[in-house]
Amino acid sequence: MASPKTLEIVKSTVPVLEEHGTAITTVFYKNMFNEHPELLDIFNETNQKLGRQQTALATTVLAAAKHLDKLATLLPQVTQISHKHRALQILPEHYPIVGHHLIGAIKEVLGEAANDDIIGAWTEAYDEIASVFIQIEHGMYEAEMWQGFAPFTITEKYEAATDIAAFTVVPAEGSTVDLSKLNLTAGQYITVKTDPKDSSHTALRHYSLYSASTEKGIQFAVRRDNRNEHNGLVSNHLHNNLTVGDTISLSAPAGDFLLNQDLVQQNDIPLVLMSAGVGVTPILAMLEAQVTANPKRPITWVYACQNEQHHAFNEQVDKLLEKAENVEKHIFYFDEGQILDEAWLANLPKPADIYVCGSMMFMDSMIDGLMALDHGVDSVHYEPFGPKMSLELKAG
Numbered sequence: 120m121a122s123p124k125t126l127e128i129v130k131s132t133v134p135v136l137e138e139h140g141t142a143i144t145t146v147f148y149k150n151m152f153n154e155h156p157e158l159l160d161i162f163n164e165t166n167q168k169l170g171r172q173q174t175a176l177a178t179t180v181l182a183a184a185k186h187l188d189k190l191a192t193l194l195p196q197v198t199q200i201s202h203k204h205r206a207l208q209i210l211p212e213h214y215p216i217v218g219h220h221l222i223g224a225i226k227e228v229l230g231e232a233a234n235d236d237i238i239g240a241w242t243e244a245y246d247e248i249a250s251v252f253i254q255i256e257h258g259m260y261e262a263e264m265w266q267g268f269a270p271f272t273i274t275e276k277y278e279a280a281t282d283i284a285a286f287t288v289v290p291a292e293g294s295t296v297d298l299s300k301l302n303l304t305a306g307q308y309i310t311v312k313t314d315p316k317d318s319s320h321t322a323l324r325h326y327s328l329y330s331a332s333t334e335k336g337i338q339f340a341v342r343r344d345n346r347n348e349h350n351g352l353v354s355n356h357l358h359n360n361l362t363v364g365d366t367i368s369l370s371a372p373a374g375d376f377l378l379n380q381d382l383v384q385q386n387d388i389p390l391v392l393m394s395a396g397v398g399v400t401p402i403l404a405m406l407e408a409q410v411t412a413n414p415k416r417p418i419t420w421v422y423a424c425q426n427e428q429h430h431a432f433n434e435q436v437d438k439l440l441e442k443a444e445n446v447e448k449h450i451f452y453f454d455e456g457q458i459l460d461e462a463w464l465a466n467l468p469k470p471a472d473i474y475v476c477g478s479m480m481f482m483d484s485m486i487d488g489l490m491a492l493d494h495g496v497d498s499v500h501y502e503p504f505g506p507k508m509s510l511e512l513k514a515g
């Protein structure tokens with residue numbers, strides 16, 4: 120527990136550090152990667168190049184420091200980040216490296232203003248925050264379905280829609296992973312480790328399971344992510360260079376975007392499943408889990424994409440919806456002017472338990488709309504295919 124003096128110094132210096140947040144983050148990453156180039160194999164190279172998500176780590180340390188005397192209240196947020204850390208295989212020995220360079224960056228940016236008391240207090244604060252992460256991640260490592268990155272063989276690859284490739288993988292020969300013993304949950308994601316030709320580092324990316332069944336193997340789908348004429352590193356590698364028979368490394372499933380199990384067997388609170396584009400993956404797994412566990416529960420399926428060619432897993436969805444007894448299905452094709460906007464959300468049942476997945480823009484708009492309609496934060500669950508922080512304050 121931090122001393123009252125530390126608490127006072129940390130809280131009073133947060134604003135000035137926030138003011139210099141970008142400078143501190145830039146110096147932090149530059150110095151850390153200079154001294155530890157091996158970490159470039161863990162951090163997302165594209166995010167670094169674009170300066171995207173760079174602030175997530177440092178901003179969260181500052182946000183946590185504000186709550187240093189009551190860190191327990193941040194456990195839900197820490198747990199969500201820790202799922203990603205565990206999936207990326209961030210280890211306890213990484214924390215002192217980050218701490219050393221974060222405190223070093225504070226010193227460098229603040230210059231003389233950073234006296235020994237300030238640096239001492241921030242070192243203590245970081246250590247305390249880091250120990251909460253390490254403890255939560257320790258529990259996650261103990262429970263992980265397999266350790267580290269394990270080799271899997273691709274047994275199926277097909278186009279689930281234009282630019283969306285669906286993969287099935289099984290443990291590679293000689294692997295200690297036993298498919299029949301895996302207990303996957305709808306909404307979870309796996310993390311792939313790849314060596315794209317266009318990069319000098321290994322690259323890690325998360326992909327949601329589109330089914331929690333292990334009958335055929337582990338199943339995920341990847342959209343070719345090409346924006347602004349720049350090709351996404353890993354998605355293009357998976358589309359262009361990997362095929363049936365090839366080996367790919369995966370870390371064990373992670374994530375806390377899961378169906379509220381208390382409601383799965385109840386029929387008075389409908390399930391609303393909303394997705395756009397490749398955001399359908401975890402939502403499809405949830406649909407399968409719900410109709411398998413209780414087909415009587417009312418389900419509203421809402422899906423938006425560019426056009427029929429981009430409509431992913433249409434047949435699988437229809438087959439599952441046929442099993443449900445009380446279904447509404449709404450499809451929106453942007454190319455045909457069918458816009459799923461905030462106003463349309465008034466058509467949804469209320470109360471309802473709502474799960475949303477799609478691009479950041481899609482979710483931003485859907486969550487705003489759902490909040491404006493007074494769907495409570497406990498009823499709106501979402502999984503951004505990027506950092507969760509920007510949406511954090513809107514819903515639970």
Ligand SMILES: Cc1cc2nc3c(=O)[nH]c(=O)nc-3n(C[C@H](O)[C@H](O)[C@H](O)COP(=O)(O)OP(=O)(O)OC[C@H]3O[C@@H](n4cnc5c(N)ncnc54)[C@H](O)[C@@H]3O)c2cc1C
Binds near residue numbers: 166397
């Ligand atoms: C929990 C979670 C679950 C996910 N589940 C899925 C899933 O089921 N399916 C799925 O397809 N994805 C999923 N994602 C997203 C996935 O992890 C990757 O982020 C995605 O595949 C893009 O990775 P990439 O390496 O191809 O692109 P990156 O190289 O990381 O690039 C990302 C984007 O930046 C653009 N870009 C690259 N360089 C530049 C530049 N110089 N200037 C401007 N733009 C640039 C690229 O075109 C691309 O659009 C998930 C993400 C999370 C966090």
Ligand code: HEM
Binds near residue numbers: 166172175203506
């Ligand atoms: C107390 C210390 C730390 C805090 C507060 C923290 C916070 C965060 C946050 C908020 C994210 C974004 C989560 C999201 O995507 O929703 C993140 C992602 C990540 N963190 Fe941490 N982190 C800490 C320590 C570390 C350490 C020690 C490492 C490894 C050296 C690390 C590596 C990563 C990586 C690789 C990502 C994914 C983002 C990317 O690749 O660009 N973190 N962290």
